[in-house]
Structure formats: structure tokens, C-alpha cells
Amino acid sequence: MTDTPGWASPGSSEPPRDGTRPTADVPTVPGQSAPPHDTPPAWGTAPGAPQPPYGQQPGGYGQPGPYGGPAGPGGQYGWGAPQSPKPGIIPLRPLGLGEILDGAMSTVRKHWRTTLGLSLGVAVVQQGASLGAQLAVKGDTGEYTPVVTALVSMPVTLLLGVVAAALLTMVVSRAILGQSVTIRDAWRDARPRLLQLTGLTLLTGLIGVGVVLLGFTPLIGYLLAGAEEPAIVIPLAVVGLLSFPVAVWIWIQLSLAAPALMLEKQGVLTALSRSRRLVRGSWWRIFGINVLSQIIAAFVAGVISTPFMVAGLVLGFDDLARQADTGDSGALPTAMLVTMAIGGVISSTITLPFTATIGVLLYVDQRIRREALDIELARAAGLPEYGGTGWGGQPGPNPAARL
Incomplete structure (x- = not known):
């Protein structure tokens, strides 16, 4: 597990400011870079894959939101943020x-x-x-x-x-x-x-x-x-x-x-x-x-x-x-x-x-x-x-x- 890239310390000698998180396209490990993207892909869709039309996107306007209700103009952010991935014991996001x-x-x-x-x-x-x-x-x-x-x-x-x-x-x-x-x-x-x-x-x-x-x-x-x-x-x-x-x-x-x-x-x-x-x-x-x-x-x-x-x-x-x-x-x-x-x-x-x-x-x-x-x-x-x-x-x- 110690060889997993995610555990390496950041390459920058200056730690991030308190309360801020780097964006998804900022690498946290020397020699690695996140796939560039302007907007986050829909959950379950691989980066670079063709996206369905706007009205047919999951959680798009007029479509069911992530928690069962209709979503608003924000697409997948209708009634709330999309669920974070949880491959193991915790969801991969800031924890409560x-x-x-x-x-x-x-x-x-x-x-x-x-x-x-x-x-x-x-x-x-x-x-x-x-x-x-x-x-x-x-x-x-x-x-x-x-x-x-x-x-x-x-x-x-x-x-x-x-x-x-x-x-x-x-x-x-x-x-x-x-x-x-x-x-x-x-x-x-x-x-x-x-x-x-x-x-x-x-x-x-x-x-x-x-x-x-x-x-x-x-x-x-x-x-x-x-x-x-x-x-x-x-x-x-x-x-x-x-x-x-x-x-x-x-x-x-x-x-x-x-x-x-x-x-x-x-x-x-x-x-x-x-x-x-x-x-x-x-x-x-x-x-x-x-x-x-x-x-x-x-x-x-x-x-x-x-x-x-x-x-x-x-x-x-x-x-x-x-x-x-x-x-x-x-x-x-x-x-x-x-x-x-x-x-x-x-x-x-x-x-x-x-x-x-x-x-x-x-x-x-x-x-x-x-x-x-x-x-x-x-x-x-x-x-x-x-x-x-x-x-x-x-x-x-x-x-x-x-x-």
C-alpha cells in the first residue's frame, strides 16, 4: 500500500493554504498529472467518452436528480451534489x-x-x-x-x-x-x-x-x-x-x-x-x-x-x-x-x-x-x-x- 501513488507527499515544498483544495486537474504527486477536462464528467462516464445530449444527461434539467427529485438547471447538481465514490470504508471526499x-x-x-x-x-x-x-x-x-x-x-x-x-x-x-x-x-x-x-x-x-x-x-x-x-x-x-x-x-x-x-x-x-x-x-x-x-x-x-x-x-x-x-x-x-x-x-x-x-x-x-x-x-x-x-x-x- 505504501507504493500506491496516492500516499506520496506533495512535490511542492509549500503546503496548500488552509481550507483550500486543489482542483481535479492539479497533480498531487510528482510526475503524475490528472486528465485535463474543463467540466467534470458525469459519474460513471469515463473521461473523453462522448456525452449524451444535454436534456438526456443523468440529472439534467427535467430529469430525476441524484436523490430522486427533479434536477434544476445545474444538471447533476439539481437537488444536491452527486454522490462521491466509495470503493472502501469511506467516501472519497472530505469527511464528517x-x-x-x-x-x-x-x-x-x-x-x-x-x-x-x-x-x-x-x-x-x-x-x-x-x-x-x-x-x-x-x-x-x-x-x-x-x-x-x-x-x-x-x-x-x-x-x-x-x-x-x-x-x-x-x-x-x-x-x-x-x-x-x-x-x-x-x-x-x-x-x-x-x-x-x-x-x-x-x-x-x-x-x-x-x-x-x-x-x-x-x-x-x-x-x-x-x-x-x-x-x-x-x-x-x-x-x-x-x-x-x-x-x-x-x-x-x-x-x-x-x-x-x-x-x-x-x-x-x-x-x-x-x-x-x-x-x-x-x-x-x-x-x-x-x-x-x-x-x-x-x-x-x-x-x-x-x-x-x-x-x-x-x-x-x-x-x-x-x-x-x-x-x-x-x-x-x-x-x-x-x-x-x-x-x-x-x-x-x-x-x-x-x-x-x-x-x-x-x-x-x-x-x-x-x-x-x-x-x-x-x-x-x-x-x-x-x-x-x-x-x-x-x-x-x-x-x-x-x-
Whole structure:
């Protein structure tokens, strides 16, 4: 999928202005040009084909419009714009909130073997690592047990997150064109970029953590000096808390870097710069969609995990009661940990593909809005009215469809 022409970055060093989209005859990829035309051809008619007389054109004056009603003098734009092509999970045009959410759910629904298989494998290893860390610590660190457990399992969690993001990005990129993909295909496409994606993930994480630590540095230094004057501590604490909105702002600015790195074969720093350009002017929209998707995923995960948590409390009630009587703050009962881990596996399996797909669809939506990527995607999908020739610019079906 990374070889598909539509994913290449624009050849111009100056990005398009915010809120503008190039016309259909402006190429978005170096060395390619769209077929010239003065007026857009009717949907379903190849460019250059003879057109029927005006009164007989679909949606022409006096003819049924695209939604069943009579069309006006605008021909095919009678009662509304013609429907955009939809070879895969999304229509190839600027997307609304509902279409992005529907595209994410459609990816899981239509490609459930690949998406759920990937997320299940990742969730099993991730929850297994967390469970193993908790059983190894056994509560010996007291109230710091959750922190120690998180630190022990963090490398595995980070690596699995990178692998899941890379593979699911490849799945979504093909699903947009209506192409099927297996886990083997996704791994083959994503493997060359895994090291760079790992570096990108570490760098963005360090940037966010560094901003927060920088904000709290004055407060930490003041407290370490042994001073605790409230008139100084409170303002310093406010300064530290203000670092969180700054970290969130940076997070959104860099949120499209991973898809840019994977699909455009960009370097780490170039992908970060690319993300900032794509987000510019749309920060609040991207922030809102990201937050909403996280809320939806958290709600679904909570609904799934709650019964397992309750079952774990029932199974471990005797051990918890004995610890309360003896004042022991040891580890949670093993039965409770195992039950909660099973719930975590199921919830992660369902929610991970959804949240990963949202990020890729936001990237595609921004490129459609700014760079007319929809035209290149229509060509890559093999739509003849856009001059498409099939998969990756080569005639014939997608080779992944035979697997």
C-alpha cells in the first residue's frame, strides 16, 4: 500500500493554504498529472467518452436528480451534489464526524479477521506481560506496586503499541480502497518502518513528558530547597498545571505523524513537520474527534471489563477480607488478577482497532481537504472515470485479494 501513488507527499515544498483544495486537474504527486477536462464528467462516464445530449444527461434539467427529485438547471447538481465514490470504508471526499466514526467501525466489521486477529494477539501479550509483572512483584513494594508494575511492563507495552499501530495503519490504508489484506500482508508492508515508528513514538512521548516536567520544575526545585510558603507554592503549582494543556496541544499537533511516516515513507523529523502542517487550522476539530473516540472506547471497555471486575472481586473476596483483617497491603488475589486480565484482553481486542483507525482516517481526511488526495485514491482504487488503472497503478486486481 505504501507504493500506491496516492500516499506520496506533495512535490511542492509549500503546503496548500488552509481550507483550500486543489482542483481535479492539479497533480498531487510528482510526475503524475490528472486528465485535463474543463467540466467534470458525469459519474460513471469515463473521461473523453462522448456525452449524451444535454436534456438526456443523468440529472439534467427535467430529469430525476441524484436523490430522486427533479434536477434544476445545474444538471447533476439539481437537488444536491452527486454522490462521491466509495470503493472502501469511506467516501472519497472530505469527511464528517459521523463518516469518520462509521469508517472506523466499518473497518473492524468488514475486515474483522485481520483487525481483531491483530488486536487479540497484541492484547494477549500485553495483558500477559502486565499480569506476569504483578505476580512477580506480589505486592512487596506496598503502595508503589502499581507504579512498579507499570514500569516493568512498559517496554513490552510500548513495543506492542508500535506494532499494532503500524499493522493497523496498513490495514486501514487498503480498506479505504476496498482492498482486503491479511496479517501477513500488513506485516510485510509495515516491517521496514517499525524502527522509525518506534523512534517517533519515543520522541513524541518524551516531548510530552518533558513539557510537563519543565512546567513543574520550579515547584519541585522550591520544595526540594525545603521551603513551603503557600503564597509561593500555589502559583508555582498553577504554572505546573498549565503545562498539561501545552502538552495536549503538542500531542494533537503531532498526532498525524505516525500515519505520515508509515504511508508516505517519511523520516521521523519530516513526519513530525508534516503532521504540524496538516493539523494547522484544524486543531480543535482533530482534538474533538480524538477526545470523542477515546471516550467511546473507554465506555465500551468499561462495559466489557465491569463484569470481569465484579467476578474477580467475588472470587478474591476471601483473600481481600483476610488482608483487611490483618492490615496486610499485599498483592491482589491471583484469581482476581487473572479474571481482570481476561476482561482487559477482550476490551482491548475490540477498542484497539477502533482508536487506531480514527487516527489514520483523520490523516486521510486532512489530506483530502488540503491536497485533493481523493483523486489519487480514486485512481489507485481503479475507478475508470478518474483514469484509474488498478492496484498501485498496475492493471489487474489487488494481489492481496488472492491471498
